[in-house]
Amino acid sequence: GRRVTVRDIAAAKARHEKWPMLTAYDALTARIFDEAGIPVLLVGDSAAMVVYGYDSTIPVTVDDLIPLTAAVVRGSKRAMVVADLPFGSYQAGVADALATATRFLKETGAHAIKLEGGRRVLPQAEALVASGVPVMGHLGLTPQSVNVFGGYRVQGRGESGEELMADAKALEAAGAFAVVLECVPEDLAARVTASLSIPTIGIGGGNQTDAQVLVWQDMAGLTPHTAKFVKRFADMGALLGDAARAYADEVVNGVYPAPEHSYR
Ligand code: KIV
Ligand code: NA
Numbered sequence: 001g002r003r004v005t006v007r008d009i010a011a012a013k014a015r016h017e018k019w020p021m022l023t024a025y026d027a028l029t030a031r032i033f034d035e036a037g038i039p040v041l042l043v044g045d046s047a048a049m050v051v052y053g054y055d056s057t058i059p060v061t062v063d064d065l066i067p068l069t070a071a072v073v074r075g076s077k078r079a080m081v082v083a084d085l086p087f088g089s090y091q092a093g094v095a096d097a098l099a100t101a102t103r104f105l106k107e108t109g110a111h112a113i114k115l116e117g118g119r120r121v122l123p124q125a126e127a128l129v130a131s132g133v134p135v136m137g138h139l140g141l142t143p144q145s146v147n148v149f150g151g152y153r154v155q156g157r158g159e160s161g162e163e164l165m166a167d168a169k170a171l172e173a174a175g176a177f178a179v180v181l182e183c184v185p186e187d188l189a190a191r192v193t194a195s196l197s198i199p200t201i202g203i204g205g206g207n208q209t210d211a212q213v214l215v216w217q218d219m220a221g222l223t224p225h226t227a228k229f230v231k232r233f234a235d236m237g238a239l240l241g242d243a244a245r246a247y248a249d250e251v252v253n254g255v256y257p258a259p260e261h262s263y264r
Contacts, residue, residue: 003111004039004080006134007175013199013210023132023202025051025068027075029216034076036246041076041116042213045084045144050217059142060086062100069108082136083110087144090115090124090239097124101133114180116142118167122174129175137171139164140205142185149176154204156184160231161191168192168200180213181205204229 010017019042024030025047033041047068048060061086069083083104091095105195112134115121125135140155148161149155156164164184171179178199186206193200193209202209204227214230217223221232222240250256 001077001177002116003078006112008039009080009199010234019211020217021084021211022216022219023213023217024072024075025144027071030072030075030079030081033216036078039192040082040211041072041079042082043072043084043110044215048216049054050223058087058146062086062089062103062193063226066103066107073109080110080112081110082112082114085113085115089101090121091117094123094127097121098131100116101131102129106132112136112177114138115146118164120171125171125174125176134174135171137168137176137179139167139171139179139184140180140181143182152183154183154185155183156188160201161185161188164188165192165195168196172196172198173264175189178211181209183227189256 017231021041022033022038022043023046024033024041025043027112029109031043043065045057045060045065048054048057051068052060052064054060065084067088069081073081085097085100087102089100097115103114104110105263113128115124116138118137118139125137128135141149141152145151146152165188168179176198178201179196180203182202183204186208189200189205190208199210201211201213203213215223218226218230219233221235222237222247224237226232247256
């Protein structure tokens, strides 16, 4: 029975064990992933796209994410649940970051938070850790900065790789318990992984990170367009479309409901 903790995560790195993280946004999928043994569930601000239908993560709010995060905590028993802090809820400074993280921990039961950025959010990371909030960092392609990057493109090529390395080391020194590396060259992700004592979690960062993460709808084949780094482990989009068409067909033709679905 107990939940996975930051100590378990640290121990996995010491043992050179790789581990999977998935996003989740509701109780049913949280339960399925929890029972499948996924040790860490992230309620990502990717909910902006896969739940709320926006075309970037920028518009999603704390109030949008709080009920989803609470549902994931209720649906899971063993996983550590990480709440993603959305755009605008922590950048302005330490006070905002503490207020937002406090809402997530108190109102949802989440066990840790994630925020985007390195040295520019160091005061926030340090204050959160000092206040008792485990912090997961996120470097490389940080989607809340899409308008600065000018699109979703690989980060950390060439000299900017050293900037990313410095950000990763700064997050580690600030007390972060893990750091996501999104869409970076695999050799850079490997070097950062070897240089840090905290685990790296790759998404589009090659095979040498300590852990991997994917948006579950990408992994399960529900989203129509995905990045090169996504592997589809199922074709749930086709499966669900087939189920909807079969249901519609049976209703239209009077086949469903059959006698066994009816009350006498
Ligand atoms: O919001 C999200 O889903 C994420 C992961 C892809 C790391 O931040
Ligand atoms: Na995110």
